[in-house]
Structures are given as structure tokens and as C-alpha cells.
Amino acid sequence: MYLTGTMKVNKDGHLEIGGKDCVDLVKEFGTPLWVIDEEGFRQNCRGLKEAFAARGDSRVLYASKTLLNPAIIKIVEAEGLGLDVVSGGELYTARHYGFPMERVFFHGNNKSRQELEMALEFATGNIVVDNFFELSLLEEICANGDIKRKPGIFLRITPGVEAHTHEFMMTGQIDSKFGFTLPDGQAMEGVKAALQCSHLQLAGLHCHIGSQIFSLDSFEHTSRLLMDFIAAIKKETGYEIKELDMGGGWGIFYYEGDKPASYENWADSIWTAVHEKARALNLNTPRVTVEPGRAIAGPAGITLYTVGSRKEVKGIRKYIAVDGGMTDNPRPALYGSKYTALLANKADRPGTEKVSVAGKCCESGDMLIWDAELPAPEAGDILAVFATGAYNYTMSSNYNRLLKPAMVLVKDGIGDLILRRETFQDLLRNELLPDRLK
Secondary structure, eight states, X not given: OOOOTTOEEOTXXXXXXXXXXXXXXXXXXXXXXXXXXXXXHHHHHHHHHHHHHTTSSEEEEEEGGGOOSHHHHHHHHHTTOXXXXXXXXXXXXXXXXXXXXXXXXXXXXXXXXXXXXXXXXXXXXXXXXXXXXXXXXXXXXXXXXXXXXXXXXXXXXXXXXXXSSOGGGOOSSSSOSSSEEXXXXXXXXXXXXXXXXXXXXXXXXXXXXXSSBOOHHHXXXXXXXXXXHHHHHHHHHSOOOOEEXXXXXXXXXXXXXXXXXXXXXXXXXHHHHHHHHHHHTTOOOOEEEXXXXXXXXXXXXXXXXXXXXXXXXTTTEEEEEESOOTTTOOHHXXXXXXXXXXXXXXXXXXXXXXXXXXXXXXXXXXXXXXXXXXXOOOTTOEEEEESOSSSTTTTOOOGGGOOOOEEEEEETTEEEEEEOOOOHHHHHTTOOOOGGGO
């Protein structure tokens, strides 16, 4: 059993999170239900911030794509983190709920003119430029607009590092849709082009080598590559980069065999390389920025389901089905992701039966977990799936016209609804019927 934050098995033998019995949460809010442990989320923010700050000038950005709503925005703001956004929608949401825009980094490989104009209007702290087209477009908008300041930009660099992760989550290798590639000289061309822009200020470099990475060597090696690049930039242009954004992608525990590093070890892997290279290359030590969204939100969330039907294929497999599936957690179907689960109402009982957990979508591939060891599941039991705080809500859909779950934030025995459960009426709200078809 892998429990984090405030999760524990209480005196009734039930799973408890944030001081709330999961059985009570289900009675009050129904299922499927996303549950976020506020204290666990805050602990992750603080642990990461403290680990990096102890080793040098740094800042931690929370990656909005993992989980974003008003409650999360306010927690991230209160914990002193910045915000990494990747679309106009995320940018608008941050501004709407009052997040300090100077602490926002705006990413994306194909930002529209409208999105860039919005970023400038909102006085977004930094824009991470992904390609030459965007660089020239942003320069043009600033030249032709009433811009009172030079916006800070970071250039996204593709370093050519292939981290050990799923192919769809690798973004640092040369063959990637993201960034200016380093090995072929494109990155240096991008830097020189940025320095020629009259209306933009090159503030730093950014890179991101993938997701769900456990190898600290990957981060250390990438840090060294980027520091060598900073030295090359200084030699060729005379300009010294002052900030290095190393992205995120740090692996968390989902399933047996996952071995996440400590926050301190993550910080050491990056900072050791940066400090050593700065001394060796006679550079000023840049500020280090990181964007560990999954490592913050993922472990702090669980999903609760109600067990329904059951099927046994004799001699092959036993299936149980729950009232959610790939609509609230598409990662197993997309990436083959594995998860750990238990029965929240039987959390103190040992696993006695091997079952596979199926979702309710009309798809054979809608499987949440294969071969879970559970204590004889029955209809009405509550299945708790761990580490679902990141990407589940933000990647959810209405496939098969299923309704999206509610979300509850729990702390000190109080559960606050922070996302209403969808209704059938919600499914229809944007749909129109032409008069000629009535």
C-alpha cells in the first residue's frame, strides 16, 4: 500500500484522506469522484521550493496542464510558486482568478496571434518562444502595438536527450515538434535572431526532456549541455544568459517498481551540474527554474469509483467494472499507464483475488487496471485509484456522453466541492439545431 500526504487507513478500516473517510465522501458527493488532498498538495509545493532554494537562486513553476481550477490557482499563489501555462485558456483562467501575471510563463509550440496579444495585454512575465515563426510574429506584434515594455522571452531548446519514458512523452530528443534543436546549430541561430529583435528581451533558455522520468542522470546531463550552450552563446555573441529553465517531467509513484527520487536529489542533479559548469566555464551562475507539475498534483489526488458488474472468463481472467473509465482517466488507454488501487471501504483487508478493472465506455481498450490484488470485490464497493491528481481532469472527455466527475478538496476533515459534477443538461449547453431541421 502506497499512501502519501494525509492518506491513512482509519479505525473503521476505511481509506481516509484529508481527515475525511472516503466512504463518507462518496455518500456526500457520489462517484466517480476526484479527491485532492490539500495538505499533501501544499507539502509537495513546499518541499520542491525549499529543496531548490537551498542550493541556489531558483524558482518553481507549477505546470497548469496537470491540474488547473480556481482552488489550485489560489493554493499555488499562496505557496509562492509561479505558473506555467500552455494555452490561451490556461492563461485566461490564471488572469481571471487573480494570479500574479508576472509569475506566469507562457509555453506552446503554435501560439496564435490572439494568444500572444492576450499574453502581452495581461503583462505575462515571460513568453517561452518555440520557433522562428513565433519569434518573428511576436516581434511584429510588439513593433506594431502599444507595448510599454520589452516582454521577456525564453527560447525553448531541444537538447537531443532521449529520456527513458514513453515515446509519446519524450520531448527532448532531436526529432520533436518542440523547440530550437541544439545539435544542428538551429538553437544558436535562434539565440542570434532573438538578440536582433528590437522589441524583445532574451531572458533565458528553457528545455524539457520528457515526462515520468526517474533517471537523475538525464537531468544532470541536460544541465551540462545547456551550460555548455550558454558558454558558446557568450563566446559568439558576448551575451550571457541569466536564467535556465530545466522544465519538469519528474517521475512519481504509480505502480510497483516506480522509484521516484527525493526533491533534494532532483535539486542536486541539476544544481551540481550548473555550479560545476559555471566555475569551469567562468560563467555567472544562472537562476534555475523548474516546472514539476506532475510531482505536485499527481500524488495529492485519488479517484473514487463504485464497483458494479462482474465477469469471469474461467481460467483466464476476472473482470470488475466501475462507473468511470477512460473518460476520467485516459492515460491507461493512451500510454499503457499503470496504477495502484484498493477498496476504500475494505482498506484494512489483504488482497485475496486478482481482478482487472474495466471502465464503462463502449471500448475494449477501456481498462483502468490489469490484475489488481483486491479483497474479493463486490458490487457497491468503493475503488480508490491513487496518483490521479495530474492529467486526469485536464485530459477528461465526454466520450459516450458520459458525465465528467465532481472534484473535492479535502483538509482537516472538511470536503469542499471545487468542481460540480456535470449534468445531462451540461452536455447540451453548446449545441445548436438549425431551424431547417426542426
